[in-house]
Amino acid sequence: MEKVATNVNLKDQFWKRYIDVVRHEVIPYQWEALNDRIPDAEPSHAIENFRIAAGESDGEFYGMVFQDSDVAKWLEAVAYLLETKRDPELEKLADDVIELLGRAQQPDGYLNTYYTIKEPGKRWMNLRDNHELYCAGHLIEAAVAYFRATGKRRFLDIMCKYADYIGTVFGRGEGQIPGYDGHQEIELALLKLYEVTGNENYLKLSQYFIDQRGQQPYYFDQEKEARGETEPFWYDGGYRYHQAHIPVREQKQAVGHAVRALYMYTAMAGLAAKMGDESLKQACQTLWENVTKRQMYITGGVGSSAFGESFTFDFDLPNDTAYAETCASIALVFWTRRMLELEMDGKYADVMERALYNGTISGMDLDGKKFFYVNPLEVWPKACERHDKRHVKPVRQKWFSCACCPPNLARLIASIGHYIYLQTSDALFVHLYVGSDIQTEIDGRSVKIMQETNYPWDGTVRLTVSPESAGEFTLGLRIPGWCRGAEVTINGEKVDIVPLIKKGYAYIRRVWQQGDEVKLYFPMPVERIKAHPQVRANAGKVALQRGPIVYCLEEVDNGPNLANLFLPRDAKLEAHFEPDLLEGVVVITGIAERVDESAWNDELYRPIEPRTYKVPFRAIPYYAWCNRGEGEMVVWVNEK
Ligand SMILES: [Zn+2]
Numbered sequence: 078m079e080k081v082a083t084n085v086n087l088k089d090q091f092w093k094r095y096i097d098v099v100r101h102e103v104i105p106y107q108w109e110a111l112n113d114r115i116p117d118a119e120p121s122h123a124i125e126n127f128r129i130a131a132g133e134s135d136g137e138f139y140g141m142v143f144q145d146s147d148v149a150k151w152l153e154a155v156a157y158l159l160e161t162k163r164d165p166e167l168e169k170l171a172d173d174v175i176e177l178l179g180r181a182q183q184p185d186g187y188l189n190t191y192y193t194i195k196e197p198g199k200r201w202m203n204l205r206d207n208h209e210l211y212c213a214g215h216l217i218e219a220a221v222a223y224f225r226a227t228g229k230r231r232f233l234d235i236m237c238k239y240a241d242y243i244g245t246v247f248g249r250g251e252g253q254i255p256g257y258d259g260h261q262e263i264e265l266a267l268l269k270l271y272e273v274t275g276n277e278n279y280l281k282l283s284q285y286f287i288d289q290r291g292q293q294p295y296y297f298d299q300e301k302e303a304r305g306e307t308e309p310f311w312y313d314g315g316y317r318y319h320q321a322h323i324p325v326r327e328q329k330q331a332v333g334h335a336v337r338a339l340y341m342y343t344a345m346a347g348l349a350a351k352m353g354d355e356s357l358k359q360a361c362q363t364l365w366e367n368v369t370k371r372q373m374y375i376t377g378g379v380g381s382s383a384f385g386e387s388f389t390f391d392f393d394l395p396n397d398t399a400y401a402e403t404c405a406s407i408a409l410v411f412w413t414r415r416m417l418e419l420e421m422d423g424k425y426a427d428v429m430e431r432a433l434y435n436g437t438i439s440g441m442d443l444d445g446k447k448f449f450y451v452n453p454l455e456v457w458p459k460a461c462e463r464h465d466k467r468h469v470k471p472v473r474q475k476w477f478s479c480a481c482c483p484p485n486l487a488r489l490i491a492s493i494g495h496y497i498y499l500q501t502s503d504a505l506f507v508h509l510y511v512g513s514d515i516q517t518e519i520d521g522r523s524v525k526i527m528q529e530t531n532y533p534w535d536g537t538v539r540l541t542v543s544p545e546s547a548g549e550f551t552l553g554l555r556i557p558g559w560c561r562g563a564e565v566t567i568n569g570e571k572v573d574i575v576p577l578i579k580k581g582y583a584y585i586r587r588v589w590q591q592g593d594e595v596k597l598y599f600p601m602p603v604e605r606i607k608a609h610p611q612v613r614a615n616a617g618k619v620a621l622q623r624g625p626i627v628y629c630l631e632e633v634d635n636g637p638n639l640a641n642l643f644l645p646r647d648a649k650l651e652a653h654f655e656p657d658l659l660e661g662v663v664v665i666t667g668i669a670e671r672v673d674e675s676a677w678n679d680e681l682y683r684p685i686e687p688r689t690y691k692v693p694f695r696a697i698p699y700y701a702w703c704n705r706g707e708g709e710m711v712v713w714v715n716e717k
Contacts, residue, residue: 085494087161089512091533094660095438095490100158102445103487107151108170110480118475123147124174126190131180138194143208143260145190148174149215150484152232156222157491168227175223175232178216182235186242188216201246202304205259205297205319210286213239214262221269222492233273240270244282249289256296257286259319261337264344265411268351284348287341287357291316291324312385326360331368331388335380335400336481338388339408342368346415358419365416367391368409369428375606375620375712376439376627376699377432378452380405383468392611396455396713398466403440403449403482406432407489410496417499417508423581426508427558429496433509434533434625439700440486443660447473448483449703454629454712457640471707497528504551506582510538510597519550524589533624534654534663536560536599542589551586557599559625564598599624603650603665608713618713619644621665621696623652628665628696632708635669635694639709642694643670643717658697659704665696670717689717 087093106115113120122139127148129136138144155171158164182188189209192200201209213236220236223229243263247254267283270276289296297316312318318333320341331338342364349357371391373379378401382389386402413429416422440449451468458471497513499506503520510532516525523545530538542552556563556578565572565583574583585595601624608615621628630639650667658664670689677683702710 084516085497086514086516087494087511088514088529090531092490092493092511096158096161096493098441098443098445099154099487099490100162103441103483104151104154104158104167106446107147107154107484107487111148111151115475121147121480124177126194127174127177127181130190130193131177133180138191142191142206143212145188145212146208146215147480147484148178149212149219150488153215153219153222154484154487154491156219156226157488157495160222160226161491161494171223172229172231175235179231179235182239186238188235188239189213201254201256202300204254204256204300205310208258208260210243210258210263211260213243214258214264214266217263217266217270221266221273222488224273236270237274237276240267240279240282244278247282248285254296255289256300257290257321259297259321259337260334261286261290261320261341261344265340265347268344268347271351280348280351283344284352287325287345287348290341291321291327295321297321312387314385314387318385318387326356328360329363329367330391331364331372331379333387334385335388335405336386336402336408339368339379339405339412343408343411343415346412346419350415350419361416361419365412365425369424373409373428374399374401374436374454375431375608375622376401376436376452376454377406377409377428378436378454379409383451392609392613394608394612395614396711397453397457397460398469399451399453399455400468401436401452401454403437403452404485406436406440406452407482407485410437410489414496417506421499421506421553421580421582423555423558426555426581430509430557430625431627433493433496435627435699437486437489439702440482442473443701443704447475448486449473450482453710454699456710458707458709472703504553504584506553506555507540508555510599519544520548522546522548522550524550533626534661536597536601536624538597538599540595540597542593542595543591544589545591547588547590549586549588551584552589552595553582553584554595554597555582557625559604559622560599560601562600566596568594569596601652603652605644605650615713617716619716620713621650623663623665626663627699627712629699629702629710629712630694630696630714631702631705631710633705634697635692637709639711640715641671641674642692642711643672643689643715644694645670645717659701662698662701667694668692669694669714 109115111121111123123144126138128134189212217236220232224233249255264283264286267279271279316322320333320338345357346361372388380386380388380400381394383400409432410429413425416425436452439452453469456471460466461469461471497509497511498515510530512530514527525543527541565574577583604622606620606622648667650665652663652665654663668691671692672687672689
């Protein structure tokens, strides 16, 4: 059975820097925020809510109805950090929070501060809007991660007790609630709980939530009636917002709130793999094609509309009003990993890589102090004052009243080691090229693999394979979809990989000896990328990409009015590493053209053949934009 290899020792320069930022900046800052000790930020009250629920403090519940999930995501990120490096002080802090959760847990297992404090007696009465199972899901994910990292059972036991209770409440049985949560999350969390406990009840409960969704009569209608409400649901697509408009197996188009959709697809893919469920697998594949070939930005951003933070329709990918929530790209990464468990195909890892190096980490500044919720591909700061672009912030913010993205990014970055490898009984697959060591067992033989690379700036990767004794097994090496002309050598001898490649992976099967060296070389020329002609926003425009990195142009490098900057088709594009810029990045430089505005004098419109002049330009990685103050930015540049 496939499993994610998590016993990874990360050595990568690029990701280690990010993990250090999470360890030294994000996690301590979030801890202060959760405890309301950041003077000029919105209070969180999340820890205080647990104290009140535990009867240890007076006061009122404060915050979003899903405020508990911020604590959960913080704990989960802490777990991954502890997995990479034990830290007694941090562990003590987490243990204390876990004890607090234990004290806030109700005798029947229920654990939710909003309902415990504010509306006791009204549990499970508004599944559509109030995120009860969503919060439970995040706490379960955190508990699983904490158990895996520390071996301590306390948190896991608390959450098993809660999950057992949920299992009695929900289902199709007599006296049970035939419902499901408005915000999917519990489904993927129960799957993880099953993986770590082996308790099939959790698997079945996850399957129940997935199967029940969208069945008629709509549960959200029933509970609405029970609440005495009559007005229609606010989203004009109705329950499409929660992907509850039709049963999940019949869904062919990604619709509604993007994060909800992608958390659901993640659970569907995981369940399909665990249960060998063909119809669920097919639904996942259909939805995958729709998302990644019709509704995804080049950055791995998804959910293009601010209204409902949602998917819209095929090829609708506006750059300047893009929503592309950080959490949605993160959710896309979760989904890719489950799809890889379902089917080994490089197209999934390609999207994983695209989102990881572009649309997820763009959500945080380089020193981990400020965050984007929305990730536009074009910004004109002045236009952000306009009501239809208010969601687009020209600079990252310190914290949000709805603080979903920063802790979500923290847990993704801290667990990056979980995305690199995947193991089957007699093979190890390498999805991502990230400097790391992995110690594992393949076919009953202990094997250590050392991966060294300067990715994403350089396409050379060296893998040293050291089995305890010589033995035959397969290394499945991903050949990135962006790469043309990959070369592989083993112990210095060139291997013709073309016949070895199946669905984006080179399958190298041989008797491996201690110290065998596989060298991969992925050429990284600067590529000019065009969007499908149906993407109206990108007509006549081109984006620059090198390896997995998508580039953008910023005002600070190229002056204002980036709309008046054209890239000639024959422009020579050069790439070089700048160690002192933006923590060290490869930049792309060349000569562009601008239209001479002076010919317009004071007119707005003129019949004129524009005169152009040449200007040097510099493009930087998209993820690193807005680290040098406020200014314009474009990913898609006019082509001439
Ligand atoms: Zn978010």
